[in-house]
Amino acid sequence: MLFTPTVIKNLLKKPATRLYPFTVREPFPNYRGELYIDIDGCIFCGTCSRKCPSQCIEVDKNEGTWTCNPHACVYCGICRDSCPTKCLHMKDVHRKPMTERIMMVEKGEPPKPKKKAAAAEAPKAADKKAEPAKADDKKAEPATADKAKKK
Ligand code: SF4
Ligand code: SF4
Numbered sequence: 001m002l003f004t005p006t007v008i009k010n011l012l013k014k015p016a017t018r019l020y021p022f023t024v025r026e027p028f029p030n031y032r033g034e035l036y037i038d039i040d041g042c043i044f045c046g047t048c049s050r051k052c053p054s055q056c057i058e059v060d061k062n063e064g065t066w067t068c069n070p071h072a073c074v075y076c077g078i079c080r081d082s083c084p085t086k087c088l089h090m091k092d093v094h095r096k097p098m099t100e101r102i103m104m105v106e107k108g109e110p111p112k113p114k115k116k117a118a119a120a121e122a123p124k125a126a127d128k129k130a131e132p133a134k135a136d137d138k139k140a141e142p143a144t145a146d147k148a149k150k151k
Contacts, residue, residue, distance in 0.1 A: 027092035032077045034091040037066055039108040041087030048079035048088060064110035069103055070095055 018025060027033070044061040056072035057079060059065070080088040 031092040032075045032090050033093045034095045035068065035070070035073055035075075035080070036089055036091065036104075037068075037106055038087040038089065039066060039106040041085045042066055042106075042108050043085055044108070044110050045084060047082050047084060051078050051082045053078065061110055064108045066106045066108065067103055071101060 044059050044064060044066070046059040046061065049055075049057040049059045053076060054072045054074050056069040058067040060067075075090070075094070077090060080090055
């Protein structure tokens with residue numbers, strides 16, 4: 001009868017469990033739920049893909065695509081924590097059960113390679129330099145004409 005006080009105490013206490021799914025616990029702060037990406041912030045560096053332990057992310061820098069297999073994700077949050085631009089986020093809920101397999105495919109704007117970007121800028125810069133010279137030519141024309149008249 002040593003445990004009688006414990007039995008009585010437990011009978012008077014609230015149950016330690018919840019009637020899930022009717023009663024759902026509030027999510028914790030920094031809860032690691034469904035992964036999503038703000039594709040406008042992605043620079044397609046591939047860090048998330050390299051760090052993912054379940055290898056469920058693929059990044060194509062040339063095409064500007066970020067692809068994730070959500071069924072293989074283990075919600076570890078490593079990709080989110082290692083993203084240099086902080087464009088990966090996790091919701092405070094888990095993904096709902098599905099009857100079909102899906103792939104999360106996001107298309108963004110890949111950054112221009114530095115050499116190509118510089119090559120594209122070079123003609124513009126050359127045009128800007130050439131423009132004042134043309135204006136000088138126009139100014140010079142009447143002077144030449146005057147000289148011709150004088151002759
Ligand atoms: S949360 Fe973890 S398992 Fe899921 S995509 Fe990110 S790194 Fe991979
Ligand atoms: S780590 Fe971030 S910026 Fe780099 S490819 Fe992944 S989502 Fe994009």
